[in-house]
Amino acid sequence: MHFDAPVGEVAHRNLLYCSSTHTLQEAARMMRQQKCSSIIVKDEDTILGIWTEADAIKLNFRENDIGQQPIHQFMTSPVESVPSDTRVGKVVELFRQRGFRHCLVNYGPTQAPGIISQTDITLNINIDHFLTLCKVKAAQELCLTLKQDTSFAKAVETMRLRKTDAAVVIDDDLRPIGIITQADLVKVLADEMSSPSLTEIALKELVCIDNEDTLLSARDALMTHKIRHLVVANQQGRVEGVISMRHILQFLQMEYSSQLEDALSKRDEALKRSMQDLNLAERVFEHAMEGIVITDPTGEIIRVNPAFTLLTGYQEQEVVGKTMSVLASGKHDAVFYHEMWRQINEEGQWSGEIWNKRKSGDLFLEWLTISAVHDEFNNVSHFTGLFRDVTEIRKQEEKIRHLAYFDELTGLPNRRLLKDRVSMAISGAHRNEHQLAVMFIDLDQFKNINDNFGHDVGDQVLTELAQRLEYITRDEDTLARLGGDEFVILMPSINSYEDVIRLGTRINQVLKDPFLLSDDHNKQITVSIGASVYPDDGATVEDLLKHADTAMYSVKANGRNGLQLFSQEMAQRSMQHFTMEANLRNAIERNELSLHYQPKVDVISGSMMGMEALLRWHQPQLGAVSPAKFIPLAEETGLIEQIDQWVIDSACAQIRHWLEKGAYPVPVAINISPISLRHRKLTRLIKKALERHQVPASLLQIEITESAFIDDMDCVIMQLQTLKEIGISIALDDFGTGYSSLSYLAKLPLDELKIDASFIHNVPDCETSDTLIRAITGIAKNLNLKVVVEGVETNEQLSYVEELVCDQVQGYLTGRPAAASVIETNFAK
Numbered sequence: 001m002h003f004d005a006p007v008g009e010v011a012h013r014n015l016l017y018c019s020s021t022h023t024l025q026e027a028a029r030m031m032r033q034q035k036c037s038s039i040i041v042k043d044e045d046t047i048l049g050i051w052t053e054a055d056a057i058k059l060n061f062r063e064n065d066i067g068q069q070p071i072h073q074f075m076t077s078p079v080e081s082v083p084s085d086t087r088v089g090k091v092v093e094l095f096r097q098r099g100f101r102h103c104l105v106n107y108g109p110t111q112a113p114g115i116i117s118q119t120d121i122t123l124n125i126n127i128d129h130f131l132t133l134c135k136v137k138a139a140q141e142l143c144l145t146l147k148q149d150t151s152f153a154k155a156v157e158t159m160r161l162r163k164t165d166a167a168v169v170i171d172d173d174l175r176p177i178g179i180i181t182q183a184d185l186v187k188v189l190a191d192e193m194s195s196p197s198l199t200e201i202a203l204k205e206l207v208c209i210d211n212e213d214t215l216l217s218a219r220d221a222l223m224t225h226k227i228r229h230l231v232v233a234n235q236q237g238r239v240e241g242v243i244s245m246r247h248i249l250q251f252l253q254m255e256y257s258s259q260l261e262d263a264l265s266k267r268d269e270a271l272k273r274s275m276q277d278l279n280l281a282e283r284v285f286e287h288a289m290e291g292i293v294i295t296d297p298t299g300e301i302i303r304v305n306p307a308f309t310l311l312t313g314y315q316e317q318e319v320v321g322k323t324m325s326v327l328a329s330g331k332h333d334a335v336f337y338h339e340m341w342r343q344i345n346e347e348g349q350w351s352g353e354i355w356n357k358r359k360s361g362d363l364f365l366e367w368l369t370i371s372a373v374h375d376e377f378n379n380v381s382h383f384t385g386l387f388r389d390v391t392e393i394r395k396q397e398e399k400i401r402h403l404a405y406f407d408e409l410t411g412l413p414n415r416r417l418l419k420d421r422v423s424m425a426i427s428g429a430h431r432n433e434h435q436l437a438v439m440f441i442d443l444d445q446f447k448n449i450n451d452n453f454g455h456d457v458g459d460q461v462l463t464e465l466a467q468r469l470e471y472i473t474r475d476e477d478t479l480a481r482l483g484g485d486e487f488v489i490l491m492p493s494i495n496s497y498e499d500v501i502r503l504g505t506r507i508n509q510v511l512k513d514p515f516l517l518s519d520d521h522n523k524q525i526t527v528s529i530g531a532s533v534y535p536d537d538g539a540t541v542e543d544l545l546k547h548a549d550t551a552m553y554s555v556k557a558n559g560r561n562g563l564q565l566f567s568q569e570m571a572q573r574s575m576q577h578f579t580m581e582a583n584l585r586n587a588i589e590r591n592e593l594s595l596h597y598q599p600k601v602d603v604i605s606g607s608m609m610g611m612e613a614l615l616r617w618h619q620p621q622l623g624a625v626s627p628a629k630f631i632p633l634a635e636e637t638g639l640i641e642q643i644d645q646w647v648i649d650s651a652c653a654q655i656r657h658w659l660e661k662g663a664y665p666v667p668v669a670i671n672i673s674p675i676s677l678r679h680r681k682l683t684r685l686i687k688k689a690l691e692r693h694q695v696p697a698s699l700l701q702i703e704i705t706e707s708a709f710i711d712d713m714d715c716v717i718m719q720l721q722t723l724k725e726i727g728i729s730i731a732l733d734d735f736g737t738g739y740s741s742l743s744y745l746a747k748l749p750l751d752e753l754k755i756d757a758s759f760i761h762n763v764p765d766c767e768t769s770d771t772l773i774r775a776i777t778g779i780a781k782n783l784n785l786k787v788v789v790e791g792v793e794t795n796e797q798l799s800y801v802e803e804l805v806c807d808q809v810q811g812y813l814t815g816r817p818a819a820a821s822v823i824e825t826n827f828a829k
Helices: 024-034 088-098 118-124 128-132 152-162 182-191 198-202 215-225 245-265 267-273 275-287 306-312 334-347 391-405 415-432 446-453 455-472 497-510 541-557 568-585 627-637 640-661 681-693 713-725 743-747 767-782 795-804 820-828
Strands: 038-043 046-052 081-083 102-106 114-117 145-147 166-170 176-181 208-210 229-233 239-244 291-295 301-304 349-357 363-374 380-389 435-443 478-483 486-494 515-518 521-523 527-534 562-565 593-602 608-619 623-625 668-671 700-704 729-735 752-755 786-790 808-810
Touching (some): 024 182, 118 215, 128 215, 128 245, 176 198, 182 198, 208 215, 215 229, 215 245, 391 415, 415 527, 435 455, 435 541, 446 515, 455 515, 527 541, 568 627, 608 627, 608 640, 608 808, 623 627, 627 640, 640 700, 713 743, 752 767, 767 795
Parallel strands (some): 081 102, 668 700, 729 752, 752 786
Antiparallel strands (some): 166 176, 435 527, 478 486, 608 623
16 A cells, blocks of 8 residues: 555544543543544534544643543544545645644545544555665654653653653663653553652663664564654664654655655656556646646646645636746846746756745745656647745755854854954955954853853843944954854954054943843943954964963953953963863862861860861872962862862761761861852752761851852852751851951851951051951951951960950961871870
8 A cells, every 4th residue: 555545445443432521531541441542522423523642742730630621621623534535645744734643534424434543554555665775763753851850740741842752761870761652641641640750650661773773673663562662772872762653654755755756857758658657647746745837838827736736825726727927926037037948948947946926925935847848749748847845945044054154142253254254364464464463352250140140141241242342343353253252353454553452442441331131230241352463473363363362361360351462471371271270170080189177276275166178289290289379270160160069078078087986076167169159059069968978067167258249149148048057157258358348247147257367467566457357356246256367377466366355266376287187186186
């Protein structure tokens, strides 16, 4: 049986019925018992609708009583039906256009109807030889994967949004453990399962097939195992997708259309060969997906196929006797048509794109092939036209071409187009003996905007920045976006370095007005700019861009918001910076990081009341690297969050070790980066570390600096409040060295205030330092905060602190930072 067979020969007559008053659960149970995928809803002898497994995915399984709802509220109505003599190919096209999987088949007013499904067609079409020639990977669908802890209702919702009828369930290690299909949804309804787990539903044997196997193997496997889906894996065993009878049928329909087009291209020869070939061409004519029109030698239309009507909107009787000018769009002049007919008359054929107009008045672009058909005397007897709508294809091609050279968000040239223009500018500068400049522009602290306001707001900022920069660039300049928050301005011709400086000044001026981030939040945006000049700083595209980038990072390292011209010293520092970054990325894996601990001692008793965990990095080639060097580098490169996580886990593990050794427990303070503190996942990481190592929260303290809450105090307060609620104490470190606003002392959930070491170094001789320390101590006491004085190195300084009645001291006098093993020995003493 083929696509032109009557559908009545494929349909089955044993339909499953239910009343409109049946509930979804009752209908599902009937379907499960009869092992069918659809049920017809009718009252008496009137068919009201149909409910299928595909409809189950539309249900909201968050509703506890969904199974008790009447089926008539969820059925598809009216039921799509076709006469029994309808060709299989037309039903396949109906399935594709309407998204159906089932259709009623009418055998006449006195006979009961039948039903046809995609599976029925796939199993009954005699195309085994063709299926052996096609690979599974040609028809598979990309795999939707769901984590095993996904709720059942969420899984159904995801499948509905992705418009898929199956999803592979994976464990935490991304290994597949089962598959959930539309049939499973019916089972949940039938069994009245309340809030089932996804693992419970999906846990069944997975049948896999290699993507290099044939479609015949896939079809046979589906039949043998009596399942709806196979999991497709590549030769390395990695899951790539799924395949079902629906995917096989859709693939066959596309291949069938392709073969029809090939048959049409040979139609002239077929007409000459025999009457039998003419009958074949007639069937092709009727079922082709491309529009076909036949005219007489004068150009009058004598016949069109159904696809012509579908594409143009004109019925056959509306165009027969007229010429193709009925479709004329008016976009082509007489010269165009004259050249078309000249080629047809001289060569017998013309192919090309042409704009035509539908009956509705809408214009569409078509790919048209006109051929002259000759009789036995070599006279033109007919003209045939074969066309297909390529409007959307051309739009997509134009979009792809545009995206290849332009940034999708801002519409600016991208890296690829920029490099082409810089290369051309270098050639022009070399030929005309003048200079050019490349300016590398990077937004300062753009990550904070994305983190605090969302990526949509970040995109708005980038778009507005692009508009402002375009406003101040010259017509001959090129403004490009490389990605993220990186922009480049190419000045193809400059007279001197002063031109670069003037443009940098204009950039700062155009950024003076703040950017609107939300209804009640404006922000002044600054940028760091690095510039390189041809030929002084490089003779190639790569060198100029690299050196401008290096100069920009020099601005970043020196406080941001400025312009820097490239120098060779920068290149050397950049290489050192690159080497240190590469080493830092491997520091955790290579076990190069460690924690040293410095005691915090009670002022009165001299007892150790706590200690601070201090991060150390010993790199085999670089030796001991100062935290003042690698911590800013980690924050700049985004490694700080990974390092903070390591510090949290390592400190908790050490506390657990000391507890098991029987050491007297004292709180251990860890320093948290402002970057990590702005992320809501920090509190979850700390909770998990405490639980994993079974450490009481009271033995962990978090130390933050003033810079942690300058940009987003509300977020930081929320994080700190959550930590304090579980028993972790909060200390404000290095107080007095930053903004030192007294207002935030009342807002933050603090337990401890640490006075920076720079103050104690100058007392008691410095009256100013003495005044400040006494003021800070008084404020802290009034706010019920413990006071810790850092940097105590002499007995004189310790006596001074004792006089102030501070709580604790920390410094070389009372204990230097030491490895955990040394601290452990002190415990023993």
